[in-house]
Amino acid sequence: MTLALNSVSNEWKIFVQSILGKVVLPNWDKMWAALKQEEMRRDLLKVKLDGNSSISGSKPKVEEEDNSALASKGQ
Numbered sequence: 001m002t003l004a005l006n007s008v009s010n011e012w013k014i015f016v017q018s019i020l021g022k023v024v025l026p027n028w029d030k031m032w033a034a035l036k037q038e039e040m041r042r043d044l045l046k047v048k049l050d051g052n053s054s055i056s057g058s059k060p061k062v063e064e065e066d067n068s069a070l071a072s073k074g075q
Contacts, residue, residue, distance in 0.1 A: 001031060012038070 005016045015038050019031060026034065 001025060001028060004031075008035075 002020070005019060008016060015035075019026065019034065025031075
């Protein structure tokens, strides 16, 4: 398990330290679930940050995707 945690990128350093700092390390299934949850959290944060690009005058990425999906339904 330590090998798996050490193979993730430096962006995950704090997450890895929080896992390795536990008194009892989680089993593989719990660690895998924690990794997936953290990845979803990061993806959501990225979408939110990308969506706040109104400074450039462009539509948020999520809004563009929603509009594209609605346009394709109408065809």
